[in-house]
Amino acid sequence: MNVKIKKRIIAKKRAEELLEYAIYNSKNNVPLSIVQANIIKNLCTKFNVRLDFSNRMLFCHKCKRFIVPGFNSRIRLSKIRKSINITCLFCGYSYRKMIVNSQT
Ligand SMILES: [Zn+2]
Incomplete structure (x- = not known):
């Protein structure tokens, strides 16, 4: 498998994991959830990942x-x-x- 595709798969997995934490934190800790959402956005644009x-x-x-x-x-x-x-x-x-x- 190509290295680029491997990186993309790992990035998508990490973005989805981080999204769960961001949704959880949006109820109690809003600034943290915003930071996590920004990290997800940067991850998706850097590795060209399209979420569901x-x-x-x-x-x-x-x-x-x-x-x-x-x-x-x-x-x-x-x-x-x-x-x-x-x-x-x-x-x-x-x-x-x-x-x-x-x-x-
Ligand atoms: Zn809007």
């Missing part, structure tokens, strides 16, 4: 901040479009994920 949708929706698409559902983001289901509507409560930007023929 369930992890990617924890970062706002516009302002790129760490948003946790129930604390600083709102998630609603749309009956008309059959989609998940995610709203960032920092900048007010909302985006949709269609769930009709989605794999995730």
Whole structure:
């Protein structure tokens, strides 16, 4: 296996582990969770890692901040479009994920 691919796999694993800690700390220790989220973002950009949708929706698409559902983001289901509507409560930007023929 290529070294580059190996590095990418390790980076993804570490980013997902760190994300669990960041979500846990977002309830008690908010500054620490922000630092951890910044580390995750840097890790993903450095090694060109793409997280799964369930992890990617924890970062706002516009302002790129760490948003946790129930604390600083709102998630609603749309009956008309059959989609998940995610709203960032920092900048007010909302985006949709269609769930009709989605794999995730
Ligand atoms: Zn935002």
